[in-house]
Amino acid sequence: MMVEDYKITSFCSIKDNKVIVDNKVLYVHEEQGTVKEFTKAIYKSLGIKYPKFYKMDTLCKLGFLATEALLRNAEKPDNQTALVLSNRSSSLATDRIHQESIANKEDYFPSPAVFVYTLPNIVLGEISIRHQFKGENAFFVSEQFDAKLLTDYSRLLLDTNKASNVICGWVNLDSNKYDVFLAIISRKGNTILTEEQLNKLYHT
Amino acid sequence: MKSVYIVDDSIISPLGFSVEENLQNLKNNTTGIVEVKDTSIHTDSFYGGLIDEKRLTDAWDALSEIASYTKLEKMMLLAMQRLLDKNPQLDITRCGVLISTTKGNIDQLKENNTDRAYLDTLASAIQQFYKLGNSPTIISNACISGGLAIAIAKRMIQAGHYEDVIVVGGDLLSEFTLSGFFSFQAVSPKPCKPFSKNRTGISLGEAAAATWISGSIKNTNISEVVEVVGEASANDANHISGPSRTGEGLYLSIQRALDEAKVSASDIDYISAHGTATPFNDEMESIAFSRSGLEDIPVNSLKGYYGHTLGASALLETIIAKHHLLANEVVCSLGFDELGVSYPIDVIKKNKAIAMQHVLKTASGFGGCNVALVLKKVSI
The missing domain is CATH 3.40.47.10 (Thiolase/Chalcone synthase)
Structure with a gap:
């Protein structure tokens, strides 16, 4: 039931030490280090002032920063914008930290500040708080970037007016490897949303 | 917009391994929450709803000879199989399959069996068991996952992606989640008391359930x-x-x-x-x-x-x-x-x-x- 064409209005990737928005390089990280250090450097380079950033786990930081990069020059999406994110590793990066804190009965220190991040959809919450999005949320987990799922699901949210715009994509973090790709899907722009197109942009 | 129905369902829980048994226990106001003394989950005793291991093993052995599935996979596959057994006209290979879970096989992280803790391996286990052409879709959206999965199933049917969707949900009562809720001081020292003046927090439980969501109600014998x-x-x-x-x-x-x-x-x-x-x-x-x-x-x-x-x-x-x-x-x-x-x-x-x-x-x-x-x- 596709009633109209939708557009990939804008897209952003964070991979290989670079932040890229609509094919333009926004930031290149020259230093070798942890993902955490990389996210801090992006935060500074984008000139963001948002103290809550420092409380986030690294997965949330990545999703947050990609959204910031994506929206910094865009028209601010309204509060009916849906968030449809996905990844492979769920929140395992933080799950491992929590697991370590409970592994030893003699040295047992589970922390609520860590535990709250042991769910992948917390990144949706962080982005929603920042941009006051009060719309649809969904977090999918799949083995690989699933352009078909993201395209089909974004379309149906727009077709049924359950969302005004959709920010969809992939935010994965595992050990020290990260891979982030977000796209705004709306009625504006020149690139028609298709599964092939979304896949192509993800792989560039 | 096309009508979407919840045609049939199944439950594997501390209150029973069939919907009827669960409903009867609810009607009797029987709780599945008991005092648990299991140091593999928590040092001290706590109140929670655990599935009886022996009952699960017996039910699983009656279904399959393959012992390599995890506890959660057994719970979820049993829930799915009971749904399919009740509805021989339902061909799972033609259905969309949605999995709703927050932590999947998180107990495997403790065993250093990290591969098993990835949610997509849970999906693969279900895919392989039923020889599905595509991997099931996993929804992991905290405590709303199961309800959101039903909403998503409805939307997918209305959008014409599928005519029938099986939603299967499950989570374990694990040391991982219990310790986290304890760290929030959110676990009740007695069975939980929702909406009560005397409530003091949650009790955790574990269960699996499956539903058949459909855009049509043909082939069923219900009024x-x-x-x-x-x-x-x-x-x-x-x-x-x-x-x-x-x-x-x-x-x-x-x-x-x-x-x-x-x-x-x-x-x-x-x-x-x-x-x-x-x-x-x-x-x-x-x-x-x-x-x-x-x-x-x-x-x-x-x-x-x-x-x-x-x-x-x-x-x-x-x-x-x-x-x-x-x-x-x-x-x-x-x-x-x-x-x-x-x-x-x-x-x-x-x-x-x-x-x-x-x-x-x-x-x-x-x-x-x-x-x-x-x-x-x-x-x-």
Whole structure:
């Protein structure tokens, strides 16, 4: 039931030490280090002032920063914008930290500040708080970037007016490897949303 | 828009391995929450709803000779297989399959079996068991996962992606989650008491459930069926671990679900709430229900029976709500005594008969997420 064409209005990737928005390089990280250090450097380079950033786990930081990069020059999406994110590793990066804190009965220190991040959809919450999005949320987990799922699901949210715009994509973090790709899907722009197109942009 | 129905379902829980057994135990006001002494989960004893290992093993051995599945996989596959056994006309290889879980095989992380802790390996296990052409789709959206999965199944059917979808949900009562909720000081020292003045936090539970959601009701021998007539999710955009003080996201999701269902608050006959029994959650729900004009509608939480089963909870509770709706009977909100929230919601104190046509199911979770489903009973 596709009633109209939708557009990939804008897209952003964070991979290989670079932040890229609509094919333009926004930031290149020259230093070798942890993902955490990389996210801090992006935060500074984008000139963001948002103290809550420092409380986030690294997965949330990545999703947050990609959204910031994506929206910094865009028209601010309204509060009916849906968030449809996905990844492979769920929140395992933080799950491992929590697991370590409970592994030893003699040295047992589970922390609520860590535990709250042991769910992948917390990144949706962080982005929603920042941009006051009060719309649809969904977090999918799949083995690989699933352009078909993201395209089909974004379309149906727009077709049924359950969302005004959709920010969809992939935010994965595992050990020290990260891979982030977000796209705004709306009625504006020149690139028609298709599964092939979304896949192509993800792989560039 | 195409009508979408909850055709049939199955449950594997501490209250039974069939829907009928679960319903009977609910009717008897029997709880699955007991004092657990299991140092592999927690050093001290605690209250929770655990599935009996021997019963699970026996049920699994009757189904399959393959012993390599994890506990959660066995629970979920048993739930799916029972659904399929009841409905031989349902060909799973032609269905969409959605998995709802928060933590999957998280117990495997402790065993250093890290591969098994990835949620996509859980999907692969189910795919391989049923030789499915595609990997099932996993939804991991905190405590609303099971309700959101039903909403997503409906949307996919209405969009023409599938005619039939099987939603299977499950989560374990693990050391991982229990220790986390303890660190939040959110675990009740006694079985949980949703909406009570004397509530002191959650009890955790574990369960798996499966439903058959369909765009048609052919090939079934039933006279009444439950349709999903409205659904929505909404984010509080307020706090990642604390519920909104205004119940914003829950209120919005209820409004949108009612709008889609084309009914008003007064058309709702019964609410199956989230009701975790933490001080803040239950208060937030009372605010959202009051804002929605639902104060006078009978409401219960099933957490007093099952504990909080996380990614399974909203699925399990929707299944029970469906059966309550068909039977025109609801069970008491177990653990409730004296109202302990700011708004005078009508918490069900004793099992009772209610003539019902519309039921509201809600859930809320970490990350500020909320979901509302409106179910309607229709004659066929």
